[in-house]
Amino acid sequence: MASTATKPPAERPAYPIEKVRAGFPALEREVNGHPLAYLDSGASAQRVLASIQAIDRYERRHHSNVHRGAHTMSAEATAAYEGARATVADHIGAADRREVVFVRNATEAINLVARAWGDANLGAGDRILLTELEHHSNIVPWQQLAERAGAEVDWAPLTGEGLLDLDAFAALLERGPKLVAVAHVSNVLGTELPLAEISRLAHKAGALVLADGAQAAPKLPVDVAELGIDFYALTGHKLYGPTGIGALWGRLELLRGMPPFLGGGSMIRKVAREGTTYAEPPARFEAGTPAIAQAIGMAAALRWLDGVGMEAVRDHEREIADYALARLEEMPGLRVFGPPRRPGRLGPVSFELEGVHAHDVSEILDRHGVAVRAGHHCAQVLMQRLGVPATARASFGAYTTPEEIDRLVGGLHDARKVFEL
Amino acid sequence: MDDLYRDQILEHYKRPHNFGRVEDPDLEFEDTNPLCGDEQRVTIRLDDEGRVDAVAFEGQGCAISTAATSLLTDELRGRTREELLALPKEEVLDLLGIEISATRMKCALLGLKVVKGAGLGEPADWEDEGEQGDPSQAANF
Numbered sequence: 208m209a210s211t212a213t214k215p216p217a218e219r220p221a222y223p224i225e226k227v228r229a230g231f232p233a234l235e236r237e238v239n240g241h242p243l244a245y246l247d248s249g250a251s252a253q254r255v256l257a258s259i260q261a262i263d264r265y266e267r268r269h270h271s272n273v274h275r276g277a278h279t280m281s282a283e284a285t286a287a288y289e290g291a292r293a294t295v296a297d298h299i300g301a302a303d304r305r306e307v308v309f310v311r312n313a314t315e316a317i318n319l320v321a322r323a324w325g326d327a328n329l330g331a332g333d334r335i336l337l338t339e340l341e342h343h344s345n346i347v348p349w350q351q352l353a354e355r356a357g358a359e360v361d362w363a364p365l366t367g368e369g370l371l372d373l374d375a376f377a378a379l380l381e382r383g384p385k386l387v388a389v390a391h392v393s394n395v396l397g398t399e400l401p402l403a404e405i406s407r408l409a410h411k412a413g414a415l416v417l418a419d420g421a422q423a424a425p426k427l428p429v430d431v432a433e434l435g436i437d438f439y440a441l442t443g444h445k446l447y448g449p450t451g452i453g454a455l456w457g458r459l460e461l462l463r464g465m466p467p468f469l470g471g472g473s474m475i476r477k478v479a480r481e482g483t484t485y486a487e488p489p490a491r492f493e494a495g496t497p498a499i500a501q502a503i504g505m506a507a508a509l510r511w512l513d514g515v516g517m518e519a520v521r522d523h524e525r526e527i528a529d530y531a532l533a534r535l536e537e538m539p540g541l542r543v544f545g546p547p548r549r550p551g552r553l554g555p556v557s558f559e560l561e562g563v564h565a566h567d568v569s570e571i572l573d574r575h576g577v578a579v580r581a582g583h584h585c586a587q588v589l590m591q592r593l594g595v596p597a598t599a600r601a602s603f604g605a606y607t608t609p610e611e612i613d614r615l616v617g618g619l620h621d622a623r624k625v626f627e628l
Numbered sequence: 629m630d631d632l633y634r635d636q637i638l639e640h641y642k643r644p645h646n647f648g649r650v651e652d653p654d655l656e657f658e659d660t661n662p663l664c665g666d667e668q669r670v671t672i673r674l675d676d677e678g679r680v681d682a683v684a685f686e687g688q689g690c691a692i693s694t695a696a697t698s699l700l701t702d703e704l705r706g707r708t709r710e711e712l713l714a715l716p717k718e719e720v721l722d723l724l725g726i727e728i729s730a731t732r733m734k735c736a737l738l739g740l741k742v743v744k745g746a747g748l749g750e751p752a753d754w755e756d757e758g759e760q761g762d763p764s765q766a767a768n769f
Contacts, residue, residue, distance in 0.1 A: 562642075
């Protein structure tokens with residue numbers, strides 16, 4: 208470690224970083240002649256071996272369609288798929304496994320609510336309250352809904368530090384939105400939104416609350432009951448599992464009251480020429496053959512995370528974010544966006560290196576084997592708020608080490624050299 | 629010397645030519661690189677014969693997109709609108725004189741896309757390079 212900025216408190220059990228890293232085959236590879244330093248887990252995390260192996264085993268010997276027929280392999284596949292649903296439910300503290308709907312990703316989870324709940328419940332003049340830091344996945348479906356329904360979207364502003372301005376948020380609640388949709392953790396600023404407080408205020412004002420947990424679930428213990436929210440969106444590939452799978456959690460009485468999202472096989476009770484009646488949740492929202500192997504892979508990744516322990520994963524994230532912020536403070540011409548360094552600050556860390564565009568920063572870091580994301584991070588409303596077209600972003604995972612942060616800093620010094628700064 | 633960020637590219641990035649806005653433009657267009665959000669606006673004034681008399685561009689971009697448009701706009705004076713529409717991608721890549729990877733192709737060609745959009749008055753028909761799927765790659769592990 209090149210800096211003495213932070214030291215883990217001695218009393219806490221040491222985080223098993225070597226054991227964690229050994230679970231990720233991709234971390235063994237080199238990029239451009241250097242060991243990979245993967246600082247882009249916020250875009251997509253690397254796959255944990257336990258998930259890869261679970262999918263492999265399922266695909267080799269157990270695959271069949273689910274909820275079809277009575278033969279052994281269909282029964283095995285169904286048991287595995289429904290077991291995966293229960294694993295997700297347990298991981299996020301859901302009261303009932305029927306509250307978990309498998310979808311493709313967090314984006315689809317939010318679209319499902321916008322279509323199924325939104326179309327049935329929003330009309331002309333109704334309002335939806337978002338924040339300025341939302342990912343496009345938690346903006347566009349609501350704008351589309353607003354357009355269909357003739358509803359209005361309000362934007363809760365951020366403070367100068369990139370936190371939600373709770374006073375302004377409370378004032379916007381007085382306009383009587385039917386839904387509040389917020390990120391649990393910002394994919395750009397690392398800001399953790401006070402979901403329990405947001406839920407309390409929103410419910411008092413008569414609004415439901417949807418939280419986008421795409422960034423939060425990989426780094427925080429999540430208990431949907433404790434948070435008091437109504438819908439929560441998850442995606443598997445940021446949870447060290449495969450792409451093509453995610454989950455929507457929704458309170459059962461809400462899901463029961465919602466019409467279907469997509470129509471097709473599996474989501475029906477009875478189909479006749481005269482019309483169709485629909486299955487109960489969650490099947491009502493899972494039309495067609497689902498991503499069986501991916502659901503199994505996502506569940507395996509969650510089991511692995513539970514083995515490490517979400518509290519330990521969260522503390523590790525905080526330590527790495529703190530170390531990164533400390534090291535980046537030393538860089539000349541570097542500006543960090545989002546909350547300043549303080550206990551509890553999560554990643555990612557987005558920054559701007561004066562005189563070097565984010566895209567060029569990313570390219571030069573890649574030459575050092577350091578993977579970061581450059582761009583607007585699907586958060587253009589936030590970029591407008593920050594007054595920049597793009598940032599570079601280092602995002603962390605359960606496997607990130609301080610040495611990788613040192614290599615990020617080394618690469619940034621090289622970028623300044625290349626640009627003759 | 630750095631192959632990508634050679635002196636000429638850095639020079640055009642730090643002090644781009646034709647940067648700004650032409651007064652009373654005859655042709656004008658703005659477009660973005662959807663990948664990273666970079667934006668460029670090009671303004672062009674034509675002379676009595678319909679040839680480019682003055683050209684300028686503005687916007688925020690990376691070294692590659694800024695240098696490419698800086699170099700490209702240096703070459704446009706005296707050309708007709710039709711000639712702008714016929715500009716080949718290779719001309720921009722030759723001006724840059726460096727190897728452009730598939731991931732940076734959109735950066736390199738953003739200015740050309742905007743110039744063509746200005747010529748047409750609407751977004752140019754654009755096949756984004758570097759995004760073509762190759763089925764053989766899906767199984768190439």
